[in-house]
Amino acid sequence: MEWVVFIPAAALALAGGVGVVVARQPVHSAIALLVVLVALAVTYLLLAAQFIAALQVIIYAGAIVVLFLFVIMLLHARSGEGPVPKLPRQPVAAAIVAALYLAVLLVAVLDASAPFPPPPEGFGEARQIGAALFAGFLLPFQLAAIILLVGIVTAVILGRRPEGEEER
Amino acid sequence: MVPSFAYLALSAALFTLGAMGVLVRRSALIIFMSVELMLNSVNLAFVTFARMHQSIEGQVVVFFVLVVTAVEVVVGLALIVDIFRSRESVDVDDVDLLRG
Amino acid sequence: MNDVVIRVGWPLMLVWPLVGWLANGLLGGRLPRTASGIIASGVAGASFATALLVASAYRGVAAADAAVSFPIPLFDWLGAGRLTVEASLLVDPLALVMALVVGGVGFLIHVYSIGYMADDPHPSRYFAYLNLFVFAMLLLVSAGNLLLLFVGWELVGLCSYLLIGYWFDRPAAAAAGRKAFVVNRIGDAAFLLGVFLLFVALGTLDILEIREGVATLSGAERRLAALLLFAGATGKSAQLPLHIWLPDAMEGPTPVSALIHAATMVTAGVFVIARLDRLFLTAPEALVVVAMVGALTAFFAATVALRQHDLKRVLAYSTISQLGYMFVGMGVAAPSAAIFHLVSHAFFKALLFLAAGSVMHAMHEVIDMRRLGGLARPLRQTAGGFVIGALALAGVPPFAGFFSKDLILEHAFAFGLRTGNYLPYALGLVTAAVTAVYITRAVLLTFSGPPAEPGARPHEAPPVMLWPMAALAVLSVTGGLLGASVAGAPLLRFLDGLLGLVESGAEAAPHPPAGLLLGLSVAAALAGMLVGWRAHRGRRDPVLGRVGVFLEQRWYIDALYDRAIVAPGHTLARWLAGPFDLGVIDGAVNLVGRGLGALGGQARRLQTGYARQYALGVLIGTVLILGYWMLRW
Numbered sequence: 067m068e069w070v071v072f073i074p075a076a077a078l079a080l081a082g083g084v085g086v087v088v089a090r091q092p093v094h095s096a097i098a099l100l101v102v103l104v105a106l107a108v109t110y111l112l113l114a115a116q117f118i119a120a121l122q123v124i125i126y127a128g129a130i131v132v133l134f135l136f137v138i139m140l141l142h143a144r145s146g147e148g149p150v151p152k153l154p155r156q157p158v159a160a161a162i163v164a165a166l167y168l169a170v171l172l173v174a175v176l177d178a179s180a181p182f183p184p185p186p187e188g189f190g191e192a193r194q195i196g197a198a199l200f201a202g203f204l205l206p207f208q209l210a211a212i213i214l215l216v217g218i219v220t221a222v223i224l225g226r227r228p229e230g231e232e233e234r
Numbered sequence: 235m236v237p238s239f240a241y242l243a244l245s246a247a248l249f250t251l252g253a254m255g256v257l258v259r260r261s262a263l264i265i266f267m268s269v270e271l272m273l274n275s276v277n278l279a280f281v282t283f284a285r286m287h288q289s290i291e292g293q294v295v296v297f298f299v300l301v302v303t304a305v306e307v308v309v310g311l312a313l314i315v316d317i318f319r320s321r322e323s324v325d326v327d328d329v330d331l332l333r334g
Numbered sequence: 335m336n337d338v339v340i341r342v343g344w345p346l347m348l349v350w351p352l353v354g355w356l357a358n359g360l361l362g363g364r365l366p367r368t369a370s371g372i373i374a375s376g377v378a379g380a381s382f383a384t385a386l387l388v389a390s391a392y393r394g395v396a397a398a399d400a401a402v403s404f405p406i407p408l409f410d411w412l413g414a415g416r417l418t419v420e421a422s423l424l425v426d427p428l429a430l431v432m433a434l435v436v437g438g439v440g441f442l443i444h445v446y447s448i449g450y451m452a453d454d455p456h457p458s459r460y461f462a463y464l465n466l467f468v469f470a471m472l473l474l475v476s477a478g479n480l481l482l483l484f485v486g487w488e489l490v491g492l493c494s495y496l497l498i499g500y501w502f503d504r505p506a507a508a509a510a511g512r513k514a515f516v517v518n519r520i521g522d523a524a525f526l527l528g529v530f531l532l533f534v535a536l537g538t539l540d541i542l543e544i545r546e547g548v549a550t551l552s553g554a555e556r557r558l559a560a561l562l563l564f565a566g567a568t569g570k571s572a573q574l575p576l577h578i579w580l581p582d583a584m585e586g587p588t589p590v591s592a593l594i595h596a597a598t599m600v601t602a603g604v605f606v607i608a609r610l611d612r613l614f615l616t617a618p619e620a621l622v623v624v625a626m627v628g629a630l631t632a633f634f635a636a637t638v639a640l641r642q643h644d645l646k647r648v649l650a651y652s653t654i655s656q657l658g659y660m661f662v663g664m665g666v667a668a669p670s671a672a673i674f675h676l677v678s679h680a681f682f683k684a685l686l687f688l689a690a691g692s693v694m695h696a697m698h699e700v701i702d703m704r705r706l707g708g709l710a711r712p713l714r715q716t717a718g719g720f721v722i723g724a725l726a727l728a729g730v731p732p733f734a735g736f737f738s739k740d741l742i743l744e745h746a747f748a749f750g751l752r753t754g755n756y757l758p759y760a761l762g763l764v765t766a767a768v769t770a771v772y773i774t775r776a777v778l779l780t781f782s783g784p785p786a787e788p789g790a791r792p793h794e795a796p797p798v799m800l801w802p803m804a805a806l807a808v809l810s811v812t813g814g815l816l817g818a819s820v821a822g823a824p825l826l827r828f829l830d831g832l833l834g835l836v837e838s839g840a841e842a843a844p845h846p847p848a849g850l851l852l853g854l855s856v857a858a859a860l861a862g863m864l865v866g867w868r869a870h871r872g873r874r875d876p877v878l879g880r881v882g883v884f885l886e887q888r889w890y891i892d893a894l895y896d897r898a899i900v901a902p903g904h905t906l907a908r909w910l911a912g913p914f915d916l917g918v919i920d921g922a923v924n925l926v927g928r929g930l931g932a933l934g935g936q937a938r939r940l941q942t943g944y945a946r947q948y949a950l951g952v953l954i955g956t957v958l959i960l961g962y963w964m965l966r967w
Binding site: 068069072076079080083084086087089092095096099102103106109110112113114115117118121122125126129130133134137138140141152153156157160161163164167168171172175176178179180181182183185186189190194195198199202203206210213214216217218220221224225 | 235236237238239240241242243244245246247248249250251252253254255257258259261263264266267268270271274277278281282283284285286288290291293294296297298300301302303304305306307308309311312313314315316318324327
């Protein structure tokens, strides 16, 4: 029964991933990324992580991808790549190393695999994650707030026009 | 019942795809999206392990990854815009001031 | 009451010159030019007065002739394991006599310097050094342990260096200062080793404890310690073979020569042997070495003085020679006699130097006797002072030098009776005659006959320079009474309580024929003066053929040192500075630098600046680490 959901989701995720990497236009990459994110949200549901799945759709798909699209539109035509590749042997070398990496990773993953036990009552619900966040992870949770603040300040400073520069 | 290996293999494949993207593409934006891909594959692994070990901490970590990712995207995109302003390009090979 | 005077006065005596040194050294530039000399003389005089007070208080405390030692602990100075050193002073007859000589002669020379240095642009620097020297010398003689004594010993050497090189813009003066410092350092190293040896053997540096502990030492330890300390004394007191610095030291201002290189610093070696007399008197083999070195030095230096043309150099060799007498006195186990000679020598040699300084002052720095002459008339007082000093030096009765020198010769003869070794006495007697010859020559060449350069218009020194000379002249005439048996020999009785022989083998020995010896001494002095008069009358100066050249070249000892030590040292230094430093040391440094540079040149090619290549490197590393893990399972 689960296979019926998993196989399309996995296939979509893989296809989206390939799309991200090979698309000529950044916009197409962004769309492909969106596909991956939604497909992964589906697999999260299969893994009893309803809350995470919801976050995935809201934050990733809703906020981050939109931010990407904004920037792509801001930079419009020149958001792509320059005409002349400077490292001609990089793709081949990268493919070889990546293949080796995948092989090693699959061996490691096979080693780590174990059958799923039945999930406990209420596993992955917002209530449980919230309880964990405000009990054992209180300090990291507060730090996360600070990191967000720092990110905002950084973005504001970086985005500011240098002094004296004319509005274009 | 889908075995855990299927999820983990999917995660590994996505991670490798993302790495390929980082290594091969020259557009800073696409490299960035490839990084997002890698982060998501790791999230998938975390969620899988949380289910496998019946421990909610795996999902909590995913929550934190989400937070960090959000910040990283904001800062990273700001940097890209800044670089674009000074160089009229987002090709990472144009940015080689570290050349020895 | 007397006790308090001693305990307060003795440290206070040290404080005075220290205050003067600080005042002149720190405020010197802001003081009026004339103030420096007055301050310096004032503190030196105060120091002398304090020493006099302490001395009279001491006479009040100590019973007639018994020697009492007052240790005055000041504070705990060093503590390290077994070594604990207290900064302590010591009051006893020897220290008192030395302090009075240093303070008194020092004060007179300070006053003289006011006149002598009147034209100097920076008198405050000069007087600061002079005060520091007086402090150092007083510290040396009043120290209660060997380490504090060594501090004074080194400070004295430092001041000597500073004052010899006072006119540091003259290359000869700078070189002479260096030479004095280096040669002294050789002796100081031996001295320090001797101190270490005593500490290792006895576990203490306190002089009183060492005096008590000497008896527990083995014969070999005593011999070695005595010889090491004596080696240090030969450096400071300019004895063979470390005498070479003293003649060159005449490059300094003449009052400095009078104070440091005649009256005080060079006597430090004699003083140290007297200070540790128990050690030396119980090491007869070392004593023989002391006596022989002293006698040889006395003879050597006196002969060299025969053929020097620089008046101050004649006096310098004369000083070396007279110091040789003092070591003979120590060596023949008569420390009181040696100290007596030290005192009388301080009087008449300071007088001679001050008179020579007055000549230089009058003749505008000319000191070569070939260019002097006929100065008796224009410089009446100076000439009178110089002649009195010369008579005292030659040992003519009743001047001071006669009594002290004769006493040493008498003891040297007694030493011959005891041991069969008459060499110290014989050399001493011959030296007495030679001394009379060279000082007669100096007097005649400088003051008699027609002037060598009639154009010069010499003028007598100002009163501020003449009065100290007058005081020293009086002391040179009457100083002999301190040790003359007709006057009861107060100095000798004062010292004998402290410095007497431990095991009195001397009394058992046959008594020397004192009358005969006295006659011989007087005869030697008069014969020497007669020879000098015959040879140099009318400012003639026979060259004495090849012997004269040999003497003029100072027995070729300086030349030998130049060839054997200085020249190879220069060659070695040049080689070290040139080929070795540039080639080996710099070469090694450069090799390391160039090698790393080349390595970096290769390594920088890894830094392409392409972030994607770095990322590939990261991934390769990840694959390797993960693969290694997989394989380990």
